[in-house]
Amino acid sequence: MAEPIRPGATLGILGGGQLGRMIAVAAAQLGIRTHAYCPDAQSPAFDVASAGTVAAYEDEDALRRFAGAVDLVTYEFENVPERTAAIVAPLRPLRPGVKALATAQDRLVEKTFVAALGIPVAPFRAVGSEADLAEALADLGTPAILKTRRFGYDGKGQVRIEAGDGPGEAWAQLGGAPAIVEGFVPFAFEVSIVAARGPDGAFAAYEPCLNEHRGGILRTTRLPSGLTDAEGEAAAALARAIADALDYVGVLTVELFVVEEAGGRRFVVNEMAPRVHNSGHWTIEGAECSQFEQHVRAVCGWPLGSTRRTGTVAMRNLIGDEIDAWRDLLAEPGLHLHHYGKTRARPGRKMGHVTVVTP
Ligand code: AMP
16 A cells, blocks of 8 residues: 655646646645656646656656656646556556546547446447448448547547548548547537546536537636536536546546437537546636646545535636737736746647636
8 A cells, every 4th residue: 555645745747738737736735746747848837847857758767767756646638658657657656547548548449438338429430441431421421520539639630521521531631540430419518527536436526517619629618507406416427437437536527418309408428538627727716626626636535625616607718819818818807817828829729718707
């Protein structure tokens, strides 16, 4: 049995983005030091983590030194190579574990896993060739969405296929990468559920939040979501079933399509993220314990915090040059600005976010 984690311990974070940055801020508040590991020296987490390693995820020596310098390890993005996780996991507790990472980083594995729990997902087929795609489309119909199995985010690695489109062009657009094709889910709206599970199985979920995407990128998150309390509980139960099946430790996010039918509304799982999530940023000011603090509490094996919402909440991402409005945004009373400190504002890049909570 490993020593219990106490304040003063160091949490290693694989990945250096804004999620790692916000984990580091929350960790510091609880007396936990952080050590970020990322190949890109310009990464936002390095500004605030107590220590940093700039090295490739394939650099086994650097990974071993990193593991030796920390008490436990988490990650802030799901494309950490499985091999990287496998090097670190025997040396220090890795939370969430390798299984959660391996499941979430491959859409085929993830959808198969969720469906096997009896939880609805979009109808899907594995696609390894143009012929596979043609066959799957004959089965699933159109519209359909072709997605790479790996490395897709913010709508990247996806092609929508409409009636009359042949499979050839979509297949070529993804460059022949292993893929899945999904039937289009005619959802009324999209929500996500951010939840946490501790090493002892303790579980806490925030209420579902309403997410609006534009161009494949999360635009706004709002609460209340419009779902009933009973629907919120059903969403939490679904997240708990996934977390329990993965023996998950940390914050987990499940994105859901809400489908409205004659008999009522039902959920279809879109995807899961084995980490804190953009749609949970509202919790920093809008909940009694933020998702970042909750993640630190969960991975340290500490009591989980209250997920209670403190008001009506709206969170908006600042994408690309929208961050240039920081001065005007700061002048708005009650608006909380988060600037990720990224030096270059590329189009489509998440540069910061703003949150307003109305009690
Ligand atoms: P993803 O990267 O899989 O989360 O997809 C990005 C966005 O594309 C989702 O948030 C949805 O708005 C849309 N989308 C993805 N898959 C489907 C689907 N099977 N049916 C309808 N819309 C989808």
